[in-house]
Amino acid sequence: MSKEIFYTRLADNNLILGHRLSEWCGHGPELEQDIALINVALDLIGQARNLYIQLGELKGVSEDEIAYKRDAHAFYNFLICELENGHFGTTMMRQFLFDAYHNFLLEQLTKSEDDFLKTYALKSIKEVRYHLEHSKKWVLRLGDGTQESHDKMQEALNLLWPYALEFLAFDKIDEQFLDTDKLEKSWHRSVKEIIDEATLNIPENTWPQKGGKKGNHTEHLGYILADMQFLQRAYPDAQNW
Amino acid sequence: MSTSDWPLWEVFIRSKQGLNHKHVGSLRAVDEQMAIENARDVYTRRSEGISIWVIESKHIHASLSSNSESLFDPANDKVYRHPTFYDIPDEIGHM
Incomplete structure (x- = not known):
C-alpha cells in the first residue's frame, strides 16, 4: 500500500507539473x-506515464483509469506543481526549485532496492539533469540580470518558497524509500548556492504551504483536472468522439 | 524581450560517428551555451544527432551571387579535372 502511495506521489507531481508547463505551448517568450x-513538459508526462502503467499493473486497472478518473483529493502532487504559471520568470523559478529536488530524489532512487524504481530513476535522471541545467541557467541569468528581472525573480522566489518547503515535509512512507535527511540537506545546499549566485535572497520566517501530498489541494487543481479529464469524462475511454 | 536583441546562430549537427557536421538551420540565443541548448531542443528532439556545433551567423562570410559567373563558370568546361579518363583494372573492382 505504501508503495502505491509513493509511486502515486511521484507520478502526480510529474503529470500535474507537466500539464502546467504544457500551457506554455505557443506562448513562450521565444x-x-x-x-x-x-520538451520538459513531455519528459515529465512521459515519466508520469511509466509510473501509472506500473501502478495500473499493481492495481489491475488501466493507466488512463488512474490519470483521468480520480478526483482532486485522490491526487498527491505537491501544491507547487498546480500553481498557475505566472510570468516566464515565475515558471523558471518553480522549475528550478522542483528540478533540484527531483534530481536529488532520482539520484537516491537509482540505488533503490525497489527494482522498478531503480530502472525508472536510471532512465528519468538523464532527462531531469537537463531540466535542472536549463532552469538553473535561467534563474542565474534573470536573477543576476537587469534590475527589473532581478526584482521579478525575487518576487517569484518569495511567492514560491513556502510551497517549495513541502518537498521536505517527509512522512513514514517517504522514509521507506529515501534517505530524507540527506535529500533535505543536498536540496537546501544546492538551492542556496544558486540563489546566492543569482544575487537573490531566500525569504526568512516563512511557513510551509503543504497538504498536496495528502490530497488537500488549492482551488487550482480542480481547474486543471476539469481541463485534463474532460474528454475521458464526457467520452469514456475515448471510444466514440 | 524582443527577438531582435538576440543574435542569430547557425547550427551544425553530426548525425552519427564518422559523418560530418551538417548545417541544419539557425536559431536565436543570447550566448553560445544557450545556442547549444536551444539547438539540442529545436534540432535533436527526434534523435537527429550526437554532436552539435553552433557559430554566430555574423562570423560566416559568404560568396556573392553577383560574382558567381566568374567564380564558378570557368570550372564547367574543364572536364579533365575529373579523374574519369583512367582505365581501372578489373581486379580493382568498384571504386
Whole structure:
C-alpha cells in the first residue's frame, strides 16, 4: 500500500507539473524557449506515464483509469506543481526549485532496492539533469540580470518558497524509500548556492504551504483536472468522439 | 524581450560517428551555451544527432551571387579535372 502511495506521489507531481508547463505551448517568450519548455513538459508526462502503467499493473486497472478518473483529493502532487504559471520568470523559478529536488530524489532512487524504481530513476535522471541545467541557467541569468528581472525573480522566489518547503515535509512512507535527511540537506545546499549566485535572497520566517501530498489541494487543481479529464469524462475511454 | 536583441546562430549537427557536421538551420540565443541548448531542443528532439556545433551567423562570410559567373563558370568546361579518363583494372573492382 505504501508503495502505491509513493509511486502515486511521484507520478502526480510529474503529470500535474507537466500539464502546467504544457500551457506554455505557443506562448513562450521565444520560439526556442517555447520548444524547450514543451520538451520538459513531455519528459515529465512521459515519466508520469511509466509510473501509472506500473501502478495500473499493481492495481489491475488501466493507466488512463488512474490519470483521468480520480478526483482532486485522490491526487498527491505537491501544491507547487498546480500553481498557475505566472510570468516566464515565475515558471523558471518553480522549475528550478522542483528540478533540484527531483534530481536529488532520482539520484537516491537509482540505488533503490525497489527494482522498478531503480530502472525508472536510471532512465528519468538523464532527462531531469537537463531540466535542472536549463532552469538553473535561467534563474542565474534573470536573477543576476537587469534590475527589473532581478526584482521579478525575487518576487517569484518569495511567492514560491513556502510551497517549495513541502518537498521536505517527509512522512513514514517517504522514509521507506529515501534517505530524507540527506535529500533535505543536498536540496537546501544546492538551492542556496544558486540563489546566492543569482544575487537573490531566500525569504526568512516563512511557513510551509503543504497538504498536496495528502490530497488537500488549492482551488487550482480542480481547474486543471476539469481541463485534463474532460474528454475521458464526457467520452469514456475515448471510444466514440 | 524582443527577438531582435538576440543574435542569430547557425547550427551544425553530426548525425552519427564518422559523418560530418551538417548545417541544419539557425536559431536565436543570447550566448553560445544557450545556442547549444536551444539547438539540442529545436534540432535533436527526434534523435537527429550526437554532436552539435553552433557559430554566430555574423562570423560566416559568404560568396556573392553577383560574382558567381566568374567564380564558378570557368570550372564547367574543364572536364579533365575529373579523374574519369583512367582505365581501372578489373581486379580493382568498384571504386
